[in-house]
Amino acid sequence: MPAPGLFRSLLADTTPLEHPYFRRLWTANIVTVIGAQLNIIVVPLQIYDITGSSAYVGLTGAFGLVPLIIFGLYGGALSDRMDRTKLLRITxxxxxxxxxxxxxxAASGLDNVWLLLSVFAVQQAFFAVNQPTRTAVIARIVPLGKVGAATSLNMTVTQAGAIIGPILGGLLAPVTGYAWLYLIDAICLLSTLWAVWRLPAMPPVDVASPTSGTDAATTTGGVRSVLDGFVYLWAMPLLLMSFLVDIIAMAFGMPRALIPEISTVDFGESGDGGLFYALLMAAMPAGAVLGGVFSGAVTRARRQGLGIVVSVICWGAAIIVMGLAVTFADGKAGLWAWIAVLSFLVGGAADMFSSVQRNAMLQEAADDRMRGRLQGVFLIVVAGGPRLADMLHGWIGSWIGAGPATAVGGVLVIVGVCGAVAVVPAFLRYVPARFAVVDDTGRN
Structure with missing residues (x-):
């Protein structure tokens, strides 16, 4: 039997919850993520219901990616120039x-896909400003050494909501219709509004800009402020590598846009939801929750670069198995359908391990005066990658089928990350500064 101490070391570190501002945000997030995930599941379901086309579902990638890029970059810069608490309240x-x-x-019954996509784009613009600001706040309300643990706790709650939301949405949408599920999302967001209203003021740190030597708190910002963030990031190639690895993993390996087609065509369900639609939407976050619960060793890991690469390769392998299972299902929700769900669950755990280590790497390596801008870039990568995947998978899936498109994507993930590491092998040796203690021989 494993020693109790060893088992406890594998469990998530909950000490960030000792800090009241973080605890309040984290608790409110438990409610908010359920509504948010209902929104995530209902938007593609409504689009597919209106159009019957995975290509139209894939358009959510384009309508989400453009505002994410524009407002993610500007929002990150804005969070370095103004009070972050005020910005969180507005967004x-x-x-x-x-x-x-x-x-x-939805309640009006318009069934206009372009109106739906337009509202989605506006929502993503607010999200693109809110998310980097919210993430940048973490290092101001918990000790720096606990940023990784706090990130893991946040992601675990988010992914737990991503289990409950899809199951509820997939099962309730045929019964309640779409309007009620959207309304629940609006009500759930009130808990986050309460939490951010209780945060203290967080004005910009009064330090010199690394590129201009001017006061970062009083700089005019705008495009110049965004460019300062890129200049800062360009001087940190290992952080750039962490972004590239995630883009490879998500752009090629996230088959989210194909789930309506997989459920309907490959598993034989109706076009307005069903058990396997709900299970597929919930499988990846369920795996992420399991990964978060047992993330203790991950948040304490020394070799973060190696851990990220191994996690992404495991993600790619799981997606290959999922694609093959979908291909072999042949229109029936039988054993192969369960294998596809299980594979996506395993992939979710691998992605969680990768995400926690990448986020901790970014937060710990960045100066607070640049943290918002780097989180803006991070958001574009993390949220933009899946939206790019929506476009790619929606197009390729409508051409060769959902199963083959998923399997090919998994292969490209593994090939891509191995190629990237071959170009920048130093990434495998990356160790966070808090572990970089040099001994008498000059080695880490």
Whole structure:
């Protein structure tokens, strides 16, 4: 039997919850993520219901990616120039308004895919400013050495909501319709609004800009502020490598846009939801929750670069198995369907391990005066990668089928990450500064 101490070391580190501001945000997030995931599942389901086309579902990638890039970059710069608490309040209200707009278009029965996509784009703009700001706040409300643990706790809750939301959405959508699920999202967001309203003021850190020597708190910002962030990032190639690895993993390996087609065509379910639609939408976050619960060793790992690469390769392998299972299902929700769900679950755990280590690497390596801007870039990579995948998978899946498109994507993940590491082998040796203690021989 493993020693109790060894088992405890594998469990998530919960000490960040001792800090009241983080605890309040984390607790509110438990409620908010359920509504957010209902929104995530209902938007593609409604689009597929209106159009019957995975290509149209894939358009959510384009309508989400453009505002993410524009407002993710500018929002990150904005969070380094103004009070982050105030910015969180403004953008949280904006997300509540767009959730109400989703409800209104569904309740009216318009069935206009372009209106739906437009509301989605506005929602993503608010999200793109809110998310890097919220992430940059973590290092201000918990000790720096606990950033990785706090990130893991946040991601675990987010992914737990991503289990409950899809199951509820997939099962309730045929019964309640789409409007009620959008309305629940709007109501759930009120908990986050309460939490951010209780945060203290967080004005910019009064330090010199690394590129201009001017006061970062009083700089005019705009495009110049965004460019300062890229200059800062360009001087840190290992952080750039962490972004590249994630883009490879998500762009090629995330078959989210194909799930409506997999459920309907490959598993033989109706076009308005069903058991396997819900299970496929919930499988990846379920795996991520398991990964988060047992993330203790990951958040304490020394070789973060190696850990990221191994996790991404495991993700690619799981997606290959999922694609093969979908291909062999042949229109029946039998054993192969369960194998596809299980494979996606395993992939979710691998992705969780990768995400926690990448986020901790970025937060710990960045200076606070640049943290918002780097989180803006991080958001574009993390959220933009899957949206790029939506476009790629939606197009390729409509051409060669959902199963083959998924399997080929998994192969490209493994080939891509191995190629990237071959070009930058130093990434495998990356060790966080808190572990980089040099001994008498000059070795780490």
């Amino acid at each position: 949280t209200v904006g997300m509540i308004v767009t959730a109400v707009a989703f409800w209104a278009q």
